[in-house]
Amino acid sequence: MARFHFRMGSKCAGQALIESCLVIMIVCIILFSALQLSQLYAAREIATYAAGRAARAETVGFNRFMVYKTYRVGAIPNAGVMTTPVLAGPGSSAAGINWSVGNGLALWNTALAGAPVAPMSAIENARIPLYMGAEEWGYLPAILDYADWDTLTYSSVRNPTLVSAELSQSYSLTHFPLHRLYYAADTVPLTGECEIENHASLYLEDMGW
Numbered sequence: 001m002a003r004f005h006f007r008m009g010s011k012c013a014g015q016a017l018i019e020s021c022l023v024i025m026i027v028c029i030i031l032f033s034a035l036q037l038s039q040l041y042a043a044r045e046i047a048t049y050a051a052g053r054a055a056r057a058e059t060v061g062f063n064r065f066m067v068y069k070t071y072r073v074g075a076i077p078n079a080g081v082m083t084t085p086v087l088a089g090p091g092s093s094a095a096g097i098n099w100s101v102g103n104g105l106a107l108w109n110t111a112l113a114g115a116p117v118a119p120m121s122a123i124e125n126a127r128i129p130l131y132m133g134a135e136e137w138g139y140l141p142a143i144l145d146y147a148d149w150d151t152l153t154y155s156s157v158r159n160p161t162l163v164s165a166e167l168s169q170s171y172s173l174t175h176f177p178l179h180r181l182y183y184a185a186d187t188v189p190l191t192g193e194c195e196i197e198n199h200a201s202l203y204l205e206d207m208g209w
Contacts, residue, residue, distance in 0.1 A: 047192030050074030079146035
């Protein structure tokens with residue numbers, strides 16, 4: 001009888017382990033889906049913000065070149081990996097620190113001791129004014145560029161009193177964990193829209209924008 005109870009206990013323990021694994025998998029899928037939905041919502045808000053910045057640039061009389069630069073800079077959080085300038089990678093030196101696997105503690109201590117500014121943020125803060133101040137189209141890729149900037153499409157409708165702007169993007173899902181569980185493709189279309197009063201005609205002459 002004791003042997004019978006021991007075997008039944010082992011079977012129950014194995015069944016409980018399998019059920020726990022299944023529950024953990026389901027919970028992880030739910031959490032990942034909530035994370036992806038929140039990030040997609042944030043990405044759409046960024047697209048709306050970028051559309052608003054571009055629309056404002058139009059309302060104060062900036063030309064197409066300035067509007068182009070404005071919506072691109074506004075959409076940087078959705079732009080993916082920075083391709084220009086190239087960030088220091090594994091095995092290279094950045095800020096006097098060798099970014100290798102074996103010095104994790106040194107990197108952590110240095111990060112805690114330094115100012116709370118990521119290297120990419122520092123580069124962006126330095127390059128964005130140069131990008132906005134560039135005078136020729138050909139200068140832009142050499143100053144600042146991102147992998148997903150080319151997926152942005154901007155359009156606007158202007159009348160004497162209103163500018164209606166729309167920014168569309170093919171937003172990459174490849175950085176999301178398990179994204180194929182929820183969406184068949186690797187990208188999802190996002191659209192941000194904004195309407196703003198057109199003030200440029202009050203103090204600027206229309207030069208055929």
